[in-house]
Amino acid sequence: MAHATTLDASRTTQTAPDAPPRQTTLTLFDDARPATVPARLPYSDDAPSRGGTLRLTNYIDATPIVTSYDSLNPFLLRGNAAPAAPILMFETLMQRSLDDVSTQYPLLADRVAIAPDRLSATFHLNPRARFSNGKPVTADDVVWSFECLSHAPTSPFYSGRYASIRAAHALDAHTVRFDFRAAERRAVLDAGDLYVFSRDWARTPTGGQHSFDQLATVSPIASGPYLIASRASNREIVYRRDPHYWGADLPVRRGMFNFDTVSFRLYSDAAAPLQAFRVGDIDAMFEGSAEQWTRNYSGPGFAAGTLHKQEFAEQGISAAQGLFFNLRRKKFQDRRVREAVGLALDYEWINRNMFFGQYERSQGFFDDSEFAARGAPGADELALLEPLRANLPPEVFGDVPPQPQTTGRNGLRRNLARAEALLESAGWHYRDGVLRDTSGVPFTIELLDDGTGMQRILMIIVRNLRMLGIDARLRIMDQTVINERLKHFDFDMTTLGYRAASVPGGELARRFGSEAAHTPGSENYAGVASPAVDALIAEVQHAQSEHALVAASRALDRVLRCERIMVPEWHITHARVAWNRRIAPPARVPKQYPWMDWVIGWWHAEPQNAHAQRQD
Template sequence: MTKAVSRVCLQGATSGIAALALILSGATAALLTAQPARASYAIAQYGEPKYPADFKHFDYVNPDAPKGGTLVLANPDRQTSFDKFNPFTLRGNAAPGMGFLFETLATGSSDEVATVYGLLADDIRVASDGLSTTFHINPHARFSNGDPVTAADVKFSLDTLKSPRAAPAYASYFADITRAVVVDPQTIRFEFRQRNRELPLLAAGIPIFSHKWGVKPDGTRIPFDQLTFEKPIGSGPYLIESYSNGRTITFRRDPNYWGAALPVRVGTNNFDRITYKLYADDTARREAFKAGEYDAMVEMVARNWVRRDVGKPYDNGELIKREFPQHNGNGMQGFVLNLRRPLFQDVRVRKALDLALDFQWLNRQLFYNQYQRIDSYFVNTQWQATGTPDAGELALLNPWRKELDPAVFGPIPKQPDSDPPGSLRANLLQARALLAEAGWVYRDGALRNAKGEKFEFEMLDDSSGAALWPPIMATYQRNLAKLGITLNYRTTDFAVYQKRLDAFEFDATIIKFPDEQVPGTDQLEQFGSKSADVPGSSNMGGIKSPAIDAILRALVQAQTLEQLTDASRALDRVLMHGYYVIPQWYSSVWRVAFRRGMAWPRTLPLYYSPNDWIPSSWWFTPEAAVKP
């Protein structure tokens, strides 16, 4: 329903939304310098891995799942076309499914948090001082062209992603990995700027590609940021078979895929082919599903689930609807206000805009009471701030008392409620008072500042949301109009929308932050001052706060679970009191519709997205062999 803010394409490298953190680290050189290290098949950021060294497969897969068939899917996100295969550069839109082509040194499991298991690597050594990690590459690992995966390729991948030719978010995300050292052809050591328990996992999650990608027959190289439809040379389970018009792409399972028997891959990648068809809008996508053009649809809109995902194909059982429970930490979703605009730099103004959103009315009238209000950046996790700050949080907050709003040291703010005894009128009266304090008063038919300028702003969206957002925006516009504020809702095609977001050329927009199982380095990219002025970064709101920066440093440097908890809750508390985002809503279930004859493992993963889970772990039963 909303655009994921994160530009870091680890999703393409790790087969899942929840796999931002991955694994490993060690150091042969550290051994040579008398730095003790420990070797392992897996690593957990805190505690111990769930699965033993001799595990055969993850619990949430079916090791006996039949292989075969062609899975056809529609737009996995709001993107409606593609103009390149390279998912690691800023300009353009990469084809969906590119994650099928790239493996990482290790991969996360979907039933535990912040734990990863060897994939390209068969041995992980983490230096005792925490400042390096060494991976030994599985000698059987191969790229799609048949070449062995070498330490030089791993180094090339990291150096390329941190270079100016890759999307700037990568340089920020991997900033604390200072360098990769080739110890021998099968051994790579990553050295870190500081001790950080997440860094071995980040190193393990680097998507690996061959140094030959982009090399022409004459030996010259196409610059990385100019790679478009040159097929990537990765080590993943699928190959690009065909594509057409920037709207359709088909992947074929690599018959020579080297890792099929690995415990982390048993029971996965069951389809012979996977095809994505991109539709111009949500209505066309839904009608195509009813017509049998593709096999499964993840429904993100409650109204559609109740009112539009119906009809003869559902009545006769050809299409099936099912809600799957999910335990993901739900990332923030909401209207992001661009603080680079003077209009939004006063927190009282931002809070007033929050008060004007009537979630309870929307949930009753438009959402069929299927949603809950978001009240944290880490909803449904132990990292969510509650009540008043405890001693651990105060230790991080107290040094910034002069900068922070005194309210930060009190209860966590509650989102406005219009259900009795509350009311929208009471919320708008409070908003009007806050706006008056900030210098905005109603005169001459509009809310105006001391210069006489009208309070007017634009909500930017891409055209894929044309069927969803107008009634929601109309309600919000009506509420703001009662305050004298004019909100203009503007839609544009995805390519233009993406370009404007990358350049921060918007007043406000609709954003879904990535789900968070364990907060980490990605928070620097989303909320750190250094990323606020980097084009294409995930700091969409332009947040620049020394206090937040200090809390972020504590978060990424946390050495114990208690320290991470304190820092995460302190961060959540400051962000919520800052009203940088007008929070929206979330669901505790995934709504999935699929064609009869599709099957999935008996044990469900805990932390997952159906857009990744379906192509990675589902399969066709015999009755699905012939499509209607």
């Protein structure tokens, strides 16, 4: 784990004898190494060329992928938001580091005071901070933003981030206090992550007030570096850099946001973005398909040096991708059934014949990190698990089960024989050509997919499931329809991925917490509703040291893996990025990053292209 950093003594001031010190750096743990606010983030270039246009396509960092948009408000549950709006138009109180997300530096706020009991924190706003309409960012705007983002109709993806905050109070024009529900160490970082926007966004021309859910078609008034320049349709949008952007000289903004304009063109045809890239209509591509990367990123453009491709290393926890079960379905509520279905995935054959050996088999939810469960639980884990034993599978207390393999002779056949035995023990018996339960109801599974490349792999799983007597079918639907079905948990199984966090934390309740299981639009797609899981999530969030965090995370990973809420698929430890020579990456790659946010925030136009486009 990359160690968090704490405030250097030279960065701490005392306002009164009994007042808590004001900090300019927030960290997760007090025992981490000290550091000052850097002059610029270390993965930012010192003097990148500025200007030019960055042309992008479907926002692949989103889950699920968005192929069209109908909302300018990225925080609503309803609809699909315009691509990249949060990074381009909105800012948070503090800025996370991509080298260590347990560290935050000043952005809209310039200092913070944490109460000794950790039940509140007071943020002071930078008096220079301005919204796009020229008005100052005030504590009243911060409070209003919190109130909007912590209640419906905000998407649980955002409202869940701020669940640790009980209330926000404007103490004066530039000072806001957050009260926390509990003395959690990460609660103040959750407050630092608060997106802020102007109360004027909701004002009508006649002086009235829109409700938050009515802001889907109103251009945001926020403090970020870009404004909406034009919209051609629900598939095209152009952002223009605000010439009056207030924060360009902040340490956390130096070397960032180097393009004059950033444009998006969204495609519903999965093959169209690559073709657009090859002819020069798109500047950068992230490729998720091993076959595409191997076979189709070549040709005259690459040979001539007009197009480049590279695999950029990523560190930290690997993204968790798998075929998720919907545990709300009765047929999936028996763990033996879920284990049996997982045995139908012939990963070794798929990786060898379809992925050119480029992937690693995923095991759990914190792969490639010290937070991943391994072997039998140690003493620290057992201290957390023993009180929960009655609600946990027995295998939790043994060696963590590896994912089944099909290597060796008759490997798949062995796995399917094991699956048959599990299904029979769970009450499913083969009769009249199909597996049936005790009432005679056949076992059916619909695998939901958008038809953008996974179907050929899913058909292999379908074939193997049918060999078990399961009536498995692949259902291809438009991604927009799938998005709506996922919001309302209307599916049997589908492939999903969770973007990795460098440090496990608030995202866990959104993904695996019982409350989220019953909240439409949440990230708890599987419908995990386990008091034991809830208790371990709380242990992670309440961890008072790095050692305690590792133990709690391993225990949680162990339980989730044994509960078999998904069939783990595969992952890579690098990002496949191809780009046009009009643009260029910075000199240094951060440790962990959403690839498109990295391109938008830190890449730049090649000097001659920046100059030429400014002249046009």
